[in-house]
Amino acid sequence: MEDVVVIGAGLSGLTAARQLQQAGHQVIVIDKSRGLGGRLATRRRGFTAVDHGCRHLQPFSDSTLSFLPALLEAGVLQSWEPEPFTLEAGGSLKAGLPETLYTAPQGMSAVAKALAPGLTIHRQWRATALTPLPQGWRIEGETLSADRQEQLSSIKAKAVVVAIPAPQAAALMDKAAPQNEGLFKLMHQLQNVEFDAVITAMAGYSSDESANLPNQTSRGGWMVGGNSHPILRWAALDSSKRTDPQEPVTVVHSSAVFAANNIDRSDLESVGQELLAAAAGSLASWLGSPTWMQVHRWRYGFVRQPLGSPLLHSPAMPTLVGCGDWCSGGNVEGAIASGYRAAELIATALK
Ligand SMILES: Cc1cc2nc3c(=O)[nH]c(=O)nc-3n(C[C@H](O)[C@H](O)[C@H](O)COP(=O)(O)OP(=O)(O)OC[C@H]3O[C@@H](n4cnc5c(N)ncnc54)[C@H](O)[C@@H]3O)c2cc1C
Structure with a gap:
């Protein structure tokens, strides 16, 4: 035993x-x-790492539990400074406030x-x-x-x-x-x-693409959050977390309502395309024309109750x-x- x-x-x-x-x-x-x-979780696509689960870490409110300093020192984590935006219910983008965020250049699974x-x-x-x-x-x-x-x-x-x-x-x-x-x-x-489900689309784009949002003022990547859009919960330029990105890669997470309505569909590819079309409509039109796309469903994504x-x-x-x-x-x-x-x-x- x-x-x-x-x-x-x-x-x-x-x-x-x-x-x-x-x-x-x-x-x-x-x-x-x-x-x-x-x-x-991190997906590998050739040399490209894509975080399709946990997006980033923030400073822990209870610092006695935190492994962040040790992992920063070991180079497993680094700070990530995307330009933040909030996506409002009507689809408009508002500049957000910068936060202290950490990600793993090798992909978030490196923390585990x-x-x-x-x-x-x-x-x-x-x-x-x-x-x-x-x-x-x-x-x-x-x-x-x-x-x-x-x-x-x-x-x-x-x-x-x-x-x-x-x-x-x-x-x-x-x-x-x-x-x-x-x-x-x-x-x-x-x-x-109770949990909310999430559907996640990961997509790669041609390296010639600018990979920026129209209202972006800096060039260090972007991140869009907000809980009031009917289809989108969060999106970011995932490749801005990497030290040597091979191509622009984005990750788009769905809203809880969109996931609940689509989680059991067998045509997951079409679900991913719907997510990217929503991102193209609200964020930047180039998001709708990836060179590749993968979709993941998280039946137990975020804790609701x-x-x-x-x-x-x-x-x-x-x-x-x-x-x-x-x-x-x-x-x-x-x-x-x-x-x-x-x-x-x-x-x-x-x-
Ligand atoms: C899309 C997404 C984005 C997120 N972004 C953030 C973020 O930015 N910041 C943040 O702090 N948190 C974020 N979270 C939440 C964060 O990822 C979780 O809170 C955390 O990882 C949960 O850890 P856990 O150990 O409780 O559970 P899990 O990570 O779910 O681990 C459970 C493990 O159990 C295994 N398992 C399940 N059933 C069985 C079984 N029957 N037998 C054996 N093994 C089993 C699974 O394979 C899994 O490895 C995000 C979550 C999602 C889905």
Whole structure:
């Protein structure tokens, strides 16, 4: 039996795993994806990195949790100074106020990679069910890669950190909850957490293109935010985060309403084209004529209704804890804060 299994290698899971390992526990992290970092995600297209998830980091309000100074010093992060704009409901662009922002020149997943060394991580292993045992937990799952030598079907652990979005965490408890009142209550709390979906279009443009917005005054890239446009939530010149950009690349994130209406469409390419057409109409006409485009859907993108507490736990089940941005905060800082708290709680329970 393992000491601790952490389900999810996003920032909350990696934070919890590192803290528990540093406290002397034997920890295994599992994740269904091939990469690390969850929503801190980077696509590679040749030599081009594109951040299709988390856009940037900001200074943490709780500086005791912050890894920003260490990662800036190591060169994993650098400051990013795009010209900011706000997109208003009617489609007009207003100059915004500059903020202190940090991005990773190699792509935001580099932040997760920087937290992973020394951890035992089983990738492409999807947890499917969590069952309480007299002395711990059984995590059932499935290997998603055909060529994995080790075909694990379940792992037993003294303690479990569930560091995946709340709706996915609730699904793990489906099977055992009807026979276990404590688990049933936790599952119910998870079911009250709500997420907004996001659809993201990534697009490349000819290098001859100016890649600026018409009302831009500087040449260091641009970023457009705002929550009142019916189709667009955020867009930026992603290539302005790179030290040696090969071509102009943009990332456009949809509004929650647009994502809700289009998330299950099978013609994802057309959905991406609709997003770019909206960006072309409101921001700059060249955005509608990319040389390539990729689309990603985030079913659990941004937290709409959080748990309202730094982690999910029950005194009746001290060796199970849920953590993630959905607990409180709804961002990277919230995910990390929750991961720290989860590690503290499990370390106490294992004493
Ligand atoms: C488009 C977008 C833009 C964003 N921009 C910003 C931003 O600019 N700044 C900011 O601070 N935050 C931003 N966020 C939010 C930020 O990315 C998240 O708050 C943070 O990354 C959440 O980390 P997490 O560890 O809680 O969850 P996640 O990153 O979602 O990690 C969960 C992990 O669990 C894995 N997993 C899920 N189910 C299973 C299973 N059954 N078995 C095994 N593994 C599983 C997933 O593969 C994933 O790796 C953005 C989010 C999105 C979607």
